[in-house]
Amino acid sequence: MALPQGVTDYLNDNAANNGLQQPVSGDDLFKAGVLDSFALVDFIGVLETETGIKVPDSDVKPANFQTLEAIERYVESRKG
Amino acid sequence: MKAYITGSGMYVPEPVITNEEIAGRLGLEAEWIFKSSGIRRRRWADEGTTTSSLAARALTLALEDAGLKPEDVDYLIFGTMTPDRFIPGSSPAVQKALSLREIPCLDIRAACCNALYALQVARALVSSGTAKHVAICLAEIQSAFLDLSPEAGALSMLFGDGASALIVSSEKTDGALSILDIHLATDGTYVDDLGLRCPGTEFGASLVQAGGDEQRANHNPRMNGQSVILQAGRKMVNACQTVLQRNDLQATDVRWMVPHQANANLLAQVARGLRFPTDQGGVVSVLEDYGNTSSASMGIALDTLRRSGRIQEGDRLLLPAFGAGFTWGTGLCVA
Numbered sequence: 001m002a003l004p005q006g007v008t009d010y011l012n013d014n015a016a017n018n019g020l021q022q023p024v025s026g027d028d029l030f031k032a033g034v035l036d037s038f039a040l041v042d043f044i045g046v047l048e049t050e051t052g053i054k055v056p057d058s059d060v061k062p063a064n065f066q067t068l069e070a071i072e073r074y075v076e077s078r079k080g
Numbered sequence: 081m082k083a084y085i086t087g088s089g090m091y092v093p094e095p096v097i098t099n100e101e102i103a104g105r106l107g108l109e110a111e112w113i114f115k116s117s118g119i120r121r122r123r124w125a126d127e128g129t130t131t132s133s134l135a136a137r138a139l140t141l142a143l144e145d146a147g148l149k150p151e152d153v154d155y156l157i158f159g160t161m162t163p164d165r166f167i168p169g170s171s172p173a174v175q176k177a178l179s180l181r182e183i184p185c186l187d188i189r190a191a192c193c194n195a196l197y198a199l200q201v202a203r204a205l206v207s208s209g210t211a212k213h214v215a216i217c218l219a220e221i222q223s224a225f226l227d228l229s230p231e232a233g234a235l236s237m238l239f240g241d242g243a244s245a246l247i248v249s250s251e252k253t254d255g256a257l258s259i260l261d262i263h264l265a266t267d268g269t270y271v272d273d274l275g276l277r278c279p280g281t282e283f284g285a286s287l288v289q290a291g292g293d294e295q296r297a298n299h300n301p302r303m304n305g306q307s308v309i310l311q312a313g314r315k316m317v318n319a320c321q322t323v324l325q326r327n328d329l330q331a332t333d334v335r336w337m338v339p340h341q342a343n344a345n346l347l348a349q350v351a352r353g354l355r356f357p358t359d360q361g362g363v364v365s366v367l368e369d370y371g372n373t374s375s376a377s378m379g380i381a382l383d384t385l386r387r388s389g390r391i392q393e394g395d396r397l398l399l400p401a402f403g404a405g406f407t408w409g410t411g412l413c414v415a
Contacts, residue, residue, distance in 0.1 A: 037306045038345050041313035045353060058269070060310045 001072050006050040011068075014039055023068060030062055040065060047071070053078040083206040084256040085199075085413065086213075087146025087247035088383040091137035092240075092370060093125035093221075099237070106237055107230025113237045118344020122240030122371030124223035130164045132173035134243035135217035138379075139178060142215070142245035145386075147253065150178045154211035156185045157201060159194025159218045159375045161404075162225060163187065166279070166287065174217055191275070192340045192403025193264065194218055194375035195246075196411055199399075200262040202248035212250050218375040219243035225276070227300045235303050238343070240371030244379025255386065257397065257413040263323045264409035270311060273304035274404040312346055312402040317353035319410040320400050327412060331356045333396060334412075338364045338385060340401035341377035350400060374403070391415045 012022045015034045029035045035043060040062065044055050053075055064074045098121045099110035114120050125134070135158065143150060158171035169187025174180070190197040195218050202214035222239040226232070252258065277283040277298040284291075284298060316339070324331060331354045339347055344367050351358050364381045373380060378401060385391060392415065399411035 037309040038313070038349055041310060041349055042352060044314075057267075057311060057314055060314055062306070 001076055003068065003072060003075070004050040007047055007071070010043060010046045011035075014043075025068055027068070028066055029068075030066060035062075035065065047075070051075050051079075081207045081209060081250055082252075083203040083248050083250065083259045084252050085246055085259065085382075086249040086251075086253045086256045087142040087144075087148065088245065088379065088386050089138045089141025089143075089145055090242065090244045090376070090380045090383040091134050091141065092123040092242040092380075093129060093134065095124055095126060096121050097124045102228070102237065105228055106233030108233045108237060116234075116345070117238055117371075118347075118365065118367045119238065119371045120368045123242055125221050125241045127224070129221060130173070131160055131162050131219045131221045131243075132158075132164050132170045132177065134221065134241070135160075135170065135219035135245065136174050136177040138219065138243040138245040139174060139215055139217050142247050142383075146213075146247040146249065148213060148247065150180050152213050153180050153183060153215045155183055155202070155205055155214045156180060157188060157198045157214065157216045158185070159188045159190065159198050159216070160220055161189065161191055161276075161374055162220045162222055170219075171217070180215075190403065190407055191405065192342065192374050192377070193401045193405075193407045193409060194403075195244075195340070195378040196262060196264055196399065196401050196409050199246070199248065199259060199411055200264060202246075203259050203262065206248055206250045214248040216246040216248065216379075217243065218245065218379045220374045220376050222374060225301060232300060234305065235301060238372045240373045242370055242373040242376045242380055244376045244383055246379055246382070255391075255415075257415055259411065259413055261323050261327055261412040262409065263319050264407065265315070265319065266405050266407040268405065270307060270406040272302070273307040274302070274406065276301050308402075309346065311406055312342065312408070313349045313353065315406070315408040316350045316400040316402050316410065319408055320350070320354050320398055323398070323410050323412050329396070334362075334398050335395040336362055336364060336385060336391065336397040338378060338382050338397055338399050340403065341365060341367045341370070341381055342372055342402065343367070
């Protein structure tokens with residue numbers, strides 16, 4: 001399942017704003033500096049809007065959004 | 081019966097502590113402290129200063145602002161995490177200092193949400209006819225409890241000392257704010273992510289730091305910064321949306337956001353999450369000068385705004401907060 005364009009656009013814009021390369025498959029988004037705790041809260045808002053899922057507060061933790069693949073898996077699990 | 085905030089006051093101790101003065105001791109750089117928190121300086125009281133003494137000064141100013149005398153107060157609520165004594169609470173000391181009548185004096189312990197809890201209780205007391213004028217004191221001397229070693233630098237850099245006071249009354253006066261709504265919530269799952277364990281029955285009732293490193297750490301403030309940021313950013317926005325929806329309002333209908341002064345980056349995030357317009361200075365922040373004064377912070381920000389003369393008749397104010405527990409919520413007022 002590919003992530004919606006708005007989701008990848010957010011991550012790519014965040015990377016560009018921090019002078020980083022666009023994230024690719026397997027990158028740790030936190031270690032790379034694409035996401036941090038503040039950015040994750042904003043990102044989850046984008047993810048909810050773009051995918052239609054609702055992220056419960058208890059799921060708001062970096063492990064669920066560590067990589068592009070982890071984000072895809074998480075979105076699928078919430079849709080399933 | 082409606083309830084109104086008819087007076088406010090604030091008082092901070094004189095000693096100003098800049099980032100430059102503490103950065104080395106905390107193992108940090110002064111500019112990093114500012115960039116990560118929005119704080120440039122804070123007040124730290126001299127040793128021996130009591131929390132109630134700050135509160136009494138703030139309450140004196142709030143009573144003057146409301147046009148009241150100490151004998152007019154029917155009920156006193158005091159919110160603090162850093163009381164004068166373990167027992168009793170700090171409100172009796174304020175009752176004595178201001179020669180209030182022999183009224184009920186209630187201490188509350190809802191950390192950085194103390195202002196909201198106190199306003200909710202005060203509103204209920206006034207609305208029910210139990211009291212005509214409720215005095216709220218919100219004060220902290222956190223400097224006395226901070227670990228100033230590099231291991232705790234990123235936490236201790238945040239906190240300042242100070243006091244605020246609010247008067248909640250049954251009759252509207254010039255400049256009063258009508259309390260329209262207050263929403264509060266709690267999730268005890270996060271009880272260990274922010275707070276201070278000891279003294280208490282769970283981790284040891286000893287009032288002194290004794291034992292090994294782990295036990296000594298139980299006497300120091302603790303914060304899971306990532307958890308606080310992630311949960312605070314979400315929960316404060318959700319609380320604001322709840323209150324706006326049940327009052328048929330949009331964020332654009334609100335002129336002022338007067339949040340608990342936790343961290344400038346967090347305040348900006350809450351504004352973004354709400355799509356709250358920030359181009360007219362609507363998010364009130366006193367973080368740069370006073371740091372995070374916990375219980376006192378929302379009242380200090382509100383008093384600063386009220387005394388600036390910028391509030392116009394009909395302006396709506398949102399008052400979001402988040403603190404140890406976790407507990408969080410928001411208030412809605414109109415001028």
